[in-house]
Amino acid sequence: MIDSSSALCKPIKPNPELELHVEPRLTVSIIPFQVRNGVFCVGTIVVGASEHVLPSRSPDTREPLDAAAEQLMVESTGHPPAYLEQLYTLSIEQREPWRIIVSYIALVSPDSHRPNEELVWREPADLQLRRDTDRMLLDYALVRLRAKLGYTNIAFHLLPRTFTLTDLQVVYERVLDQELDKRNFRRRLSASGIVTRTGVLRRDGKHRPAELYRFTSDSDQSTFLTPPWARMETPS
Amino acid sequence: MIDSSSALCKPIKPNPELELHVEPRLTVSIIPFQVRNGVFCVGTIVVGASEHVLPSRSPDTREPLDAAAEQLMVESTGHPPAYLEQLYTLSIEQREPWRIIVSYIALVSPDSHRPNEELVWREPADLQLRRDTDRMLLDYALVRLRAKLGYTNIAFHLLPRTFTLTDLQVVYERVLDQELDKRNFRRRLSASGIVTRTGVLRRDGKHRPAELYRFTSDSDQSTFLTPPWARMETPS
Numbered sequence: 001m002i003d004s005s006s007a008l009c010k011p012i013k014p015n016p017e018l019e020l021h022v023e024p025r026l027t028v029s030i031i032p033f034q035v036r037n038g039v040f041c042v043g044t045i046v047v048g049a050s051e052h053v054l055p056s057r058s059p060d061t062r063e064p065l066d067a068a069a070e071q072l073m074v075e076s077t078g079h080p081p082a083y084l085e086q087l088y089t090l091s092i093e094q095r096e097p098w099r100i101i102v103s104y105i106a107l108v109s110p111d112s113h114r115p116n117e118e119l120v121w122r123e124p125a126d127l128q129l130r131r132d133t134d135r136m137l138l139d140y141a142l143v144r145l146r147a148k149l150g151y152t153n154i155a156f157h158l159l160p161r162t163f164t165l166t167d168l169q170v171v172y173e174r175v176l177d178q179e180l181d182k183r184n185f186r187r188r189l190s191a192s193g194i195v196t197r198t199g200v201l202r203r204d205g206k207h208r209p210a211e212l213y214r215f216t217s218d219s220d221q222s223t224f225l226t227p228p229w230a231r232m233e234t235p236s
Numbered sequence: 237m238i239d240s241s242s243a244l245c246k247p248i249k250p251n252p253e254l255e256l257h258v259e260p261r262l263t264v265s266i267i268p269f270q271v272r273n274g275v276f277c278v279g280t281i282v283v284g285a286s287e288h289v290l291p292s293r294s295p296d297t298r299e300p301l302d303a304a305a306e307q308l309m310v311e312s313t314g315h316p317p318a319y320l321e322q323l324y325t326l327s328i329e330q331r332e333p334w335r336i337i338v339s340y341i342a343l344v345s346p347d348s349h350r351p352n353e354e355l356v357w358r359e360p361a362d363l364q365l366r367r368d369t370d371r372m373l374l375d376y377a378l379v380r381l382r383a384k385l386g387y388t389n390i391a392f393h394l395l396p397r398t399f400t401l402t403d404l405q406v407v408y409e410r411v412l413d414q415e416l417d418k419r420n421f422r423r424r425l426s427a428s429g430i431v432t433r434t435g436v437l438r439r440d441g442k443h444r445p446a447e448l449y450r451f452t453s454d455s456d457q458s459t460f461l462t463p464p465w466a467r468m469e470t471p472s
Contacts, residue, residue, distance in 0.1 A: 022297040024262055065336075089301060090301065091295070100336070
């Protein structure tokens with residue numbers, strides 16, 4: 001048997017690279033969004049009495065970042081996200097140790113609830129976040145998501161497979177946090193060609209039956225922010 | 237004096253975090269673009285006989301990533317880029333040590349040449365890149381840049397302060413690597429409102445004098461991919 005105490009006494013060669021650069025700690029953080037009962041929510045973990053933090057973890061050694069982000073969502077919600085996009089990587093120099101946070105937006109389908117999931121879901125504005133960094137990431141995630149509504153079909157990841165045009169407008173209004181003119185909204189939508197009629201009607205209470213729509217395609221510009229070599233399979 | 241050999245023999249407390257997570261080496265890489273004499277080019281560093289690598293460096297300890305990227309451009313070209321945008325962060329698990337690359341697109345103004353700059357400028361397709369990772373990053377930077385031409389004024393960072401509509405169309409065509417219909421291009425441009433006439437004419441050789449245009453504004457959607465708290469001053 002090797003005596004471990006004497007093994008520790010072997011001369012240690014200085015590593016010049018380690019001396020030049022103290023490497024930062026690497027963390028992956030997620031900003032999960034979901035429309036729940038018509039309310040646009042962000043998912044967080046509760047700490048202490050009423051403070052919240054974004055789900056985060058250090059990747060395992062040599063674990064790909066996108067895989068770490070997806071795994072984090074599986075652990076937090078019970079299933080992979082409908083859509084995952086790298087948001088931004090930032091350096092937190094003030095914390096000890098120095099920290100690099102790679103952040104992701106995760107969109108969760110509206111019909112995927114798990115009773116025992118780790119996350120609590122709140123409206124973004126209502127949230128008391130413990131860390132300033134988490135607030136910066138959440139605010140920027142909202143900026144990115146709102147901007148993408150204008151030129152991609154990203155909102156559909158927040159909707160069920162089929163939906164009425166009213167459902168769709170509600171999601172847009174909730175994410176943008178502003179009311180939209182129904183006539184304008186429908187005209188633009190029709191011009192964009194991103195939705196297709198299913199021919200199926202749905203009756204909601206006493207209202208006139210509304211037609212259900214679906215994605216025309218799921219391969220669109222919305223994915224260009226994720227490089228082809230990093231793109232993961234979307235659960236079907 | 238402390239005997240360093242015996243100091244090394246002090247019992248070493250195991251650090252559970254270090255055992256769980258071997259931290260990756262952090263690198264910042266840049267994909268610099270510039271239009272040079274009407275040709276859309278990427279800037280690289282020559283290694284060996286004819287191979288190229290993207291400019292890259294390890295940030296100093298606690299150096300912000302965006303500052304490291306800007307500094308890298310200053311060192312490579314002699315001045316900060318006209319536009320800098322974080323592209324993607326990826327993990328290279330196959331290399332030793334494990335490596336995290338935070339990549340940036342940098343756009344360089346067409347009138348900024350420095351005779352002794354470190355970079356060589358080539359058309360993207362002609363380039364023989366030593367590392368597969370650099371090719372992935374370059375290809376994805378082109379995808380992102382081309383997509384952004386459609387909904388932002390990002391191309392203007394590749395143009396001088398004033399320019400003719402033909403200058404502008406040439407930049408679009410070079411970046412997109414396809415010819416555009418002049419009439420359609422001008423109609424869309426006019427509708428977008430992103431350029432403003434200066435009233436000044438420029439005569440090129442024997443052609444009819446062409447009016448010079450400028451940006452209507454530099455505060456537009458093109459910057460939304462950089463969070464407000466990370467945005468740097470653009471050199472005026």
